[in-house]
Every structure is written in C-alpha cells, then in structure tokens.
Amino acid sequence: MxxxxxxxxxxxxxxxxxxxxxxxxxxxxxxxxxxxxxxxxxxxxxxxxxxxxxxxxxxxxxxxxxxxxxxxxxxxxxxxxxxxxxxxxxxLTADVADLAIALMLNVARRINAAQQYIERGGWHEGSFPPAFKVSGARLGIVGFGRIGRAVAQRAQGFAMKINYYARSDHQSQDATYYPSLVSLAENSDVLIICASGGKESRHLINREVLAALGAEGIVINVARGSVIDEAALVEAIDTESIGGAGLDVFADEPNVPQALLNRDNVVVTPHIGSATxxxxxxxxxxxxxxxxxxxxxxxxxxxxx
Missing domain, CATH: 3.40.50.720 (NAD(P)-binding Rossmann-like Domain)
Structure with missing residues (x-):
C-alpha cells in the first residue's frame, strides 16, 4: 500500500x-x-x-x-x-465570512455579555447597557481576497461603509482602498482581518494600528493568530484602548491568553471558521x-x- x-x-x-x-x-x-x-x-x-x-x-x-x-x-x-x-x-469562503459577521455582531451587540448578564441575575437589578450599532458603521477589511470580498458582500446588507487594505488596489466599486493600515483603522469602526498568514503578515495588526482603531473600535480576526500582535491586543483590551475583539484564531493554538477570557467585550471561538x-x-x-x-x-x- x-x-x-x-x-x-x-x-x-x-x-x-x-x-x-x-x-x-x-x-x-x-x-x-x-x-x-x-x-x-x-x-x-x-x-x-x-x-x-x-x-x-x-x-x-x-x-x-x-x-x-x-x-x-x-x-x-x-x-x-x-x-x-x-x-x-x-x-470554506462562505463559512469563514459568515463567522466573521457573526463575531462582529456578537461583540458589537454584546450578545455573550447580555446572556451572562441574565444568568447572573443582572436583569432583576436593571436594564442591560446599550451597545454599538452595526448598521451604517464603517467596516475596514484587512486582506481583500476571496474571504475579504465575501465579508464585504455580507456587510453590504448592513449598509456598512466598506473600506479595505490589500497588497494592491482591486478597483472595487463597492469598497474604498486604503494603502495604509493605520489610515484604514482610523477610518473604521470595525476591523475584520482576512489576510493570509505567514512571515509577510506577521504582526500586521500592531499597537499603532490598534491605537488608530480607537477606544470604540472592534477588531475581528478570522485569518491567522500571527497576523495580530497578541501582546499588543491584550494591552489594548486591558487599557480599554479599543472597544472589543472577536477572535477565532490565536498565536499559539490551542493556548489562549488568560487576559482575553471572561471579558464582556471579547468573544473567542476555537478556530471554527470552516467547521460546518x-x-x-x-x-x-x-x-x-x-x-x-x-x-x-x-x-x-x-x-x-
């Protein structure tokens, strides 16, 4: 054999x-x-x-x-x-894009946090705090290949203003190209990472990019854990320099930094992008x-x- x-x-x-x-x-x-x-x-x-x-x-x-x-x-x-x-x-393009949108909605509308609020009896004490409105928000997509374009297509249903960063301008009629990641982050409310992994994209999302995203900004990663500087992300979450994160991938899987767990503004999933x-x-x-x-x-x- x-x-x-x-x-x-x-x-x-x-x-x-x-x-x-x-x-x-x-x-x-x-x-x-x-x-x-x-x-x-x-x-x-x-x-x-x-x-x-x-x-x-x-x-x-x-x-x-x-x-x-x-x-x-x-x-x-x-x-x-x-x-x-x-x-x-x-x-797997459709499934990964679906999960990216699901994570965005979960973090923005604080769905996991709202469930936990009910489970610990918080609703008896008062209303759950308002969350972030997704419809009409500015979406920045990092990587505009198959998955990035599929995310953009889905985001159109939420009337989002779609911007993207890629190695080259794809001349998209429905999305605006940004040659700088920092400028993309500055003009985004949500940043969804769809870039390929590897040496060239390692820590593409660093402290400067996260700082540009801002205190209300949300970062979603369905690409590779290596694309985000995980230490910088933990710091940004700890210091409330960004608003939240939805993560399906991590730098050292299956190990997830303890600092990212049990937080109302962070949703984590165990690399399930294609898992249907x-x-x-x-x-x-x-x-x-x-x-x-x-x-x-x-x-x-x-x-x-």
Whole structure:
C-alpha cells in the first residue's frame, strides 16, 4: 500500500477514508525506513512542513493541505525539489465570512455579555447597557481576497461603509482602498482581518494600528493568530484602548491568553471558521480527489503552483 505521512490537525474522518487504499502514519511515528518511501504528506495550513521535514523525505512528491491557508508549508523548499502542493480554496469562503459577521455582531451587540448578564441575575437589578450599532458603521477589511470580498458582500446588507487594505488596489466599486493600515483603522469602526498568514503578515495588526482603531473600535480576526500582535491586543483590551475583539484564531493554538477570557467585550471561538459539516466534508473530498489525481497521474485539481 502507498504510504502517506499525516502531519497534525487533519480530521480523522479524512484519514479513515485514505486508509481504505493507503497506509497512513503519524509524524511522531516516522522512522528512517519509512522516510525513504513516503511520497505524500497530508497536512493542514497550520501544520509545520518545513525544509527539515521535506529534506527527510527524498521521494516526496505531493503535500496535500486540508485548508485554504498553507503558511506552515515551506513553499520555497517544495518548489526547489519539484514537490506539488495543493489546498482547498473557495470551499470554506462562505463559512469563514459568515463567522466573521457573526463575531462582529456578537461583540458589537454584546450578545455573550447580555446572556451572562441574565444568568447572573443582572436583569432583576436593571436594564442591560446599550451597545454599538452595526448598521451604517464603517467596516475596514484587512486582506481583500476571496474571504475579504465575501465579508464585504455580507456587510453590504448592513449598509456598512466598506473600506479595505490589500497588497494592491482591486478597483472595487463597492469598497474604498486604503494603502495604509493605520489610515484604514482610523477610518473604521470595525476591523475584520482576512489576510493570509505567514512571515509577510506577521504582526500586521500592531499597537499603532490598534491605537488608530480607537477606544470604540472592534477588531475581528478570522485569518491567522500571527497576523495580530497578541501582546499588543491584550494591552489594548486591558487599557480599554479599543472597544472589543472577536477572535477565532490565536498565536499559539490551542493556548489562549488568560487576559482575553471572561471579558464582556471579547468573544473567542476555537478556530471554527470552516467547521460546518457540509464544508468539512467538501474539503475532505477535495483533498482525496487531489491525492487520487496524483496517484493516477491525472492533473491536480487545485495546485498552488
């Protein structure tokens, strides 16, 4: 049977399907004899498939990523060795954009805080304080790829003024381009992060950007935890330099800073952007189809290059 190496964070259901016609081993169980025969690595976007691991696998030909992001994969090392990399684009766009809007509404309208207010008996003592109005507010989107544009489309339903920051001006008729993150933040009530992860975007959202967002501003992150300077975010929350945050991703998952927990103005979720039954099943099918295509010598469905 062909031997596939699974690097962490890939659903067991996908592994079970692959195991019907392949042998799948875990990275922790990888032994030198196996290193010589593995030609497929199965990974998630956050999995570390670096030059060191790639160098250990002389027959590696395909890195199949379960996810749209692939910042954990050393693309340069793969390309140098003629190794194909595939991912699962488009499929999860709608779910991630939906969650971004849900987090925005939750933080702005303080839904979690309102529930906790009832649960601790606060309603008997008086009314819950007014919250932030979303409709008509200014939305800044960081990263205007598939997910960023899907967020913008949804935000139009709330009559939001949509601005964005990206590597280049997309000439959108429905959104205004800002070449500076600081100026985008200064002109936003809500900042939603949709940028790709990786070295280039590390700590893109720093103290200066958060300060520009202001004391009433809300930051939402459905991208990668590394895109925000987490220490700066904690400081901004602690000092009330921003109004709140909705976070689905973190710098050191599954570890979430204690300072971000149990706060009325912070909503946290455990990296569930694509976690619906339908989307995860479709993502798994695309991974399987890419692997089948490689093994049969057919063109890959979604090669990164």
């Amino acid at each position: 062909p031997l596939i190496l699974r690097v962490n964070k890939v659903p067991q259901t996908l592994v079970d399907q692959l195991a019907l016609s392949n042998s799948v081993i875990e990275l922790v169980d990888l032994q030198p004899p196996d290193e010589q025969t593995i030609d497929i690595v199965l990974a998630s976007g956050e999995s570390i498939v670096d030059d060191e691991l790639i160098s250990r696998l002389p027959n590696l030909k395909l890195i199949a990523v379960f996810g749209v992001g692939y910042d954990g994969v050393d693309i340069h090392a793969a390309r140098q060795r003629g190794i194909f990399v595939t991912n699962t684009p488009d499929i 039954h339908a989307t995860r099943a479709a993502m798994a099918k695309l991974v399987l189809d890419n692997i089948s295509a490689y093994q049969s010598g057919s063109p890959l469905l979604t090669p990164i290059y």
